[in-house]
Amino acid sequence: MTMVTLSVASRDAVSRRFADAMNGEKQGAHISFASPDLIWQVLTAKRWALLKTMTGAGPMLIRALARGVGRDVKAVHADVTALLSQGILDREEDGRIVFPYEGIHVDFHLHAA
Template sequence: MSTVTLSVASREDVTRRALAAFAGKRQGDHITFASVELLWQTLTGKRWELLKAMTGQGAMSIRETARRVERDVKGVHRDVHALLDAGILDRTEDGRIIFPFDAVHVDFTLTAAA
């Protein structure tokens, strides 16, 4: 089973993880955001629904994705392209879209404001 971790991390944290990976230490799959605000801006409720519908399902067309979440194709198309632009979804050689993970783990810590 392949799991991706969605997290909020500083540039230093990402660099540290990359250096560890270069040194041969397995880091797992990560999609990192610079802030919680950016995470929520990118993963709106409707986009989160898309990811839930696509997790572990293989490649599919935008029309099939829209059918699974019971939304209009135009709105799903817009959200799919936002997720493609953010590097969260991939496109297959035949043009279908894929979220190539079987599970999602979300990891961030909320602290008191300074």
């Protein structure tokens, strides 16, 4: 199963993971955010629903995705564009969009203020 980890990580942590990968250490797929607030800003409830629908589904047209989540095509297009700009979704050569993972793991710690 191809799993992606969504996490909160500092720039230093991301740089260390990159350096380790360059040294041949397997890192797995990661999408990192600078803060928990940024995760929730990018991954709104409606965008999370899109990811849930797309997980393991392969490439799809935006219209089919909109039908799958029961939303307006224009609104789904706006959310897909936001997820594409953040590097969370990919666009195939034929224009279909894909979330190329079969599972999602979310990993971050909440500390006392």
